[in-house]
Amino acid sequence: MRALTRKLLRDVMRQWTQLAAAALVMACGIATLTMSLSALTSIQTARATYYRAYRFPDVFVHLKRAPNSLVDRFKEIPGVARVQARVVVDVNLDVEGLAEPAVGRLISIPNETPFGVSELHLRKGRLPEPGRGNEVAASEAFVTAHHLELNSTVDAVINGRLEQLRIVGVALSPEYIYQVRAGELLPDDRRFGVFWMNRD
Numbered sequence: 436m437r438a439l440t441r442k443l444l445r446d447v448m449r450q451w452t453q454l455a456a457a458a459l460v461m462a463c464g465i466a467t468l469t470m471s472l473s474a475l476t477s478i479q480t481a482r483a484t485y486y487r488a489y490r491f492p493d494v495f496v497h498l499k500r501a502p503n504s505l506v507d508r509f510k511e512i513p514g515v516a517r518v519q520a521r522v523v524v525d526v527n528l529d530v531e532g533l534a535e536p537a538v539g540r541l542i543s544i545p546n547e548t549p550f551g552v553s554e555l556h557l558r559k560g561r562l563p564e565p566g567r568g569n570e571v572a573a574s575e576a577f578v579t580a581h582h583l584e585l586n587s588t589v590d591a592v593i594n595g596r597l598e599q600l601r602i603v604g605v606a607l608s609p610e611y612i613y614q615v616r617a618g619e620l621l622p623d624d625r626r627f628g629v630f631w632m633n634r635d
Contacts, residue, residue, distance in 0.1 A: 577628025
């Protein structure tokens with residue numbers, strides 16, 4: 436055995452506590468990295484599965500006014516599997532317990548299920564029935580923030596008229612996992628809610 440090797444072994448024996456501590460720190464770092472990568476992979480897989488199951492669209496197009504005939508033209512674009520036209524409008528809400536008006540985003544849904552894209556996951560109740568213009572399904576975050584129940588009502592100003600919306604369902608949507616109004620950074624579930632109602 437060479438002299439340098441013997442010296443190395445002596446140094447290792449004398450400083451084994453420092454070496455053990457360094458090895459432990461490295462092991463903890465590798466374990467943390469492995470755990471973080473596993474968690475990230477799990478979250479990404481769960482997100483992809485949720486988006487696929489509820490048919491979250493890959494592309495959104497916002498138009499001020501457009502004829503329904505555009506839907507057929509969009510379907511002809513190579514690579515487009517499904518197209519859904521809908522009406523989205525923000526309205527003022529009068530909610531009991533709030534001094535100032537809240538904002539509600541009304542989103543139209545087709546009369547038949549499944550919708551084809553942007554499916555809803557019902558947590559409670561049912562979807563609005565065709566022909567009942569005042570029925571809505573509300574986002575769970577808004578309902579929870581205001582302690583609302585099925586058949587609770589919320590007043591909304593729609594096209595200059597005061598309408599009473601009756602909550603018949605509580606829903607989740609992949610589009611509104613993080614429910615934030617345009618121009619804001621943080622969610623405010625008391626002052627912003629999403630409501631789905633029949634297109635008619």
